[in-house]
Amino acid sequence: MRREARVRREPLWLAHLVHRVSGLVLVTFLPVHFLVLGLALERTDTLDAFLRWGENPAVKLAESILVLALGLHLFGGLRLLALEFLPWSPAQKTYAATAAGLAVILSLGFFFNAV
Amino acid sequence: MLGLHLYMLQRLSALLLAPLIAVHIGVMLFATQGGLSAAEILGRTQGSVAWALYYGVFVAAAAVHGAIGLRVIAFEWLKVPASCLTPLTWVAGLVLAALGARAVVAVIG
Amino acid sequence: MDELIAVRVFRGDDRAGAWCSYRVPRQESQTVLDVVTWIQRNAEPALAYRFACRVGMCGSCAMTVNGEPRWTCRTHVRNVAADNRLEIAPLRNLPVIKDLVTDMTEFFEKWTRAKAVFEPSATRADPLPLISPEGEQRKAASEGIECINCAVCYAACDTVRQHAGYLGPAALNRAWTLVNDERDAGNRARLAAVTGPEGCTSCHSHQSCQKYCPNELNPTAAIAGLKRKAAAAYLRGGR
Numbered sequence: 001m002r003r004e005a006r007v008r009r010e011p012l013w014l015a016h017l018v019h020r021v022s023g024l025v026l027v028t029f030l031p032v033h034f035l036v037l038g039l040a041l042e043r044t045d046t047l048d049a050f051l052r053w054g055e056n057p058a059v060k061l062a063e064s065i066l067v068l069a070l071g072l073h074l075f076g077g078l079r080l081l082a083l084e085f086l087p088w089s090p091a092q093k094t095y096a097a098t099a100a101g102l103a104v105i106l107s108l109g110f111f112f113n114a115v
Numbered sequence: 116m117l118g119l120h121l122y123m124l125q126r127l128s129a130l131l132l133a134p135l136i137a138v139h140i141g142v143m144l145f146a147t148q149g150g151l152s153a154a155e156i157l158g159r160t161q162g163s164v165a166w167a168l169y170y171g172v173f174v175a176a177a178a179v180h181g182a183i184g185l186r187v188i189a190f191e192w193l194k195v196p197a198s199c200l201t202p203l204t205w206v207a208g209l210v211l212a213a214l215g216a217r218a219v220v221a222v223i224g
Numbered sequence: 225m226d227e228l229i230a231v232r233v234f235r236g237d238d239r240a241g242a243w244c245s246y247r248v249p250r251q252e253s254q255t256v257l258d259v260v261t262w263i264q265r266n267a268e269p270a271l272a273y274r275f276a277c278r279v280g281m282c283g284s285c286a287m288t289v290n291g292e293p294r295w296t297c298r299t300h301v302r303n304v305a306a307d308n309r310l311e312i313a314p315l316r317n318l319p320v321i322k323d324l325v326t327d328m329t330e331f332f333e334k335w336t337r338a339k340a341v342f343e344p345s346a347t348r349a350d351p352l353p354l355i356s357p358e359g360e361q362r363k364a365a366s367e368g369i370e371c372i373n374c375a376v377c378y379a380a381c382d383t384v385r386q387h388a389g390y391l392g393p394a395a396l397n398r399a400w401t402l403v404n405d406e407r408d409a410g411n412r413a414r415l416a417a418v419t420g421p422e423g424c425t426s427c428h429s430h431q432s433c434q435k436y437c438p439n440e441l442n443p444t445a446a447i448a449g450l451k452r453k454a455a456a457a458y459l460r461g462g463r
Contacts, residue, residue: 121425
């Protein structure tokens, strides 16, 4: 009933949402990653087939998005660790933007390296 | 809604994960050059105590960090009742740790 | 020819409510509190709202104006109603008693739960403690002690919204000023009170509190300070 959306346009609220969503993406991906690696136990031919399938540029793009999620979560997380353990800095929006920028660079680097 | 113990576990696992991930990204960038194969992966990791330790710690830290993160999401977004949070966190952590341990065994041999 | 502002005001309470529309004459140097007062005097005598000093000192007139929590006596209409439209609602995250009046009980109860209360360590028979204004702790305390409990930060906080028991920015900010008060003797209990599941560890550092605080305080920084203190105590083996 009461208008609430305004408070959520804060850049640092968005930074938190990005951190949470990227974390969710990663924690969902991780079991899949573990299961694929587990194929090395007895089914290395299946693993090889999977890895060959993974050479497909569309898959590389998806992996780059995963790397983006990883970068956003990692660099954003480092900003939070600094915020919570080091003396306070007022430049939080700048750090958040820098973290996002580094994550994009990492993801692009992975993509162009991999395709 | 984390007490101090879980809060510290979350932050300490994060501090541990940061350098582990940096190494992992580096290895992946190197390994994916020229295509990946099971033989190439196993050739690097099989029988290696160093990789076993590295990935073992990595899996443990990721399981703790992921499970606690899921706990917060369950509470804040899914409104899971407080009494269900601890069992949920344990299940998530153990599933991640078990799958991860299996993957470590798979590549270390 | 008088310019008119189209004003929508929330009327009702948590069980039932509706937006009511009024047309208020626009004036030079008019605040949102002036608008609300005009409505109550000229259009809707039953409109309930709070104010006291009307000069930006008491914090009683805090409401949600065009989606943002602010002191209405310090919000000039020309700054928020450029297109001659205004939307006024009660503060978020608090139960509504009637119209623009919220129930502040829980806000103050959380203050007490956070042990954001001074605990003396000396008696009147003891000499006065000499606290230098240049000391680290004194400066840290100074940055937070101008809080007048207006609840704007509490209304702005999205974590309070999602987490009903969260102590909130105001209570934790005050706790931090007391943690830095060298005369205070209650820090052991206070740190325990602010590091439970509803304490400082729940803050996600959105900094909405800092953005909207009319006294320019920074509860996010204060909460980060509490986290640092708690972490140091934890790692030293205390708790």
